[in-house]
Amino acid sequence: MAKMTTKIKEYRAKFNMNQQELADLVEARRETIIRIEKGQYNPSLKLAMDIAKALETTVEELFFFEEN
Amino acid sequence: MENYETNDTKKNKTSIRKIVHYAIIYFIFLILFDIIDFSVFFIVQESITFTILLNVLRIVNGCVLLAFYFFIRNKFNHLDTIEKNDELVIENFRKSISISCLILIIIFILLFGTLQFLCQFLSTDTFTDIFIRIRPFTFIHLSLVITLISFLRFDKINEE
Numbered sequence: 351m352a353k354m355t356t357k358i359k360e361y362r363a364k365f366n367m368n369q370q371e372l373a374d375l376v377e378a379r380r381e382t383i384i385r386i387e388k389g390q391y392n393p394s395l396k397l398a399m400d401i402a403k404a405l406e407t408t409v410e411e412l413f414f415f416e417e418n
Numbered sequence: 419m420e421n422y423e424t425n426d427t428k429k430n431k432t433s434i435r436k437i438v439h440y441a442i443i444y445f446i447f448l449i450l451f452d453i454i455d456f457s458v459f460f461i462v463q464e465s466i467t468f469t470i471l472l473n474v475l476r477i478v479n480g481c482v483l484l485a486f487y488f489f490i491r492n493k494f495n496h497l498d499t500i501e502k503n504d505e506l507v508i509e510n511f512r513k514s515i516s517i518s519c520l521i522l523i524i525i526f527i528l529l530f531g532t533l534q535f536l537c538q539f540l541s542t543d544t545f546t547d548i549f550i551r552i553r554p555f556t557f558i559h560l561s562l563v564i565t566l567i568s569f570l571r572f573d574k575i576n577e578e
Contacts, residue, residue, distance in 0.1 A: 373500075381575045382506040394505055 352415040358387050361405040376400040434501045435573060437493050438566050444486050445563045451479050452556040514568035522561050
């Protein structure tokens with residue numbers, strides 16, 4: 351089964367941004383960002399788009415499926 | 419100075435998990451009181467002294483719980499909008515309520531089965547007494563404790 355993976359961490363590093371700063375930008379908790387980064391939580395389309403916008407990229411670039 | 423203010427603000431920030439901890443203690447107190455109230459009724463049904471003592475206990479307990487309730491409400495009002503509206507918080511509460519309902523249904527079936535089984539040995543009056551005294555509030559308090567504990571379980575984050 352395919353698992354959803356994210357490149358949020360890489361993009362954060364690119365912008366020199368920590369989890370709290372990203373969380374503040376997208377109006378979510380830091381815990382939510384941690385979960386998304388670890389692949390433990392699939393965000394809603396709105397949150398995914400907000401994160402993509404904050405990291406100046408697209409949802410397709412940020413989230414992708416990885417075959418096990 | 420700027421750094422100091424930022425740290426201070428962070429220190430004072432109440433998290434939803436902290437409030438859930440307070441709420442669990444509050445509902446455990448309620449359950450304990452329900453149990454005491456329920457037990458005392460059977461032990462000292464006819465004693466006036468104990469009835470007065472129980473009523474005093476009820477008043478004191480009521481005041482303490484009311485104060486605790488306002489304390490939690492005040493803390494909750496100081497939460498920022500992000501904490502209240504975070505989609506993971508809402509999702510975790512939804513999951514917790516489902517788990518809580520499932521556990522309560524199982525407890526209720528087990529309890530009802532046990533009482534029916536006991537009914538064969540006890541007189542009908544005692545059975546009716548037990549049934550009347552198990553107040554719906556106890557189930558509501560229990561359900562809230564299970565909901566909050568499962569919320570903490572779902573919201574457990576392995577921070578980096």
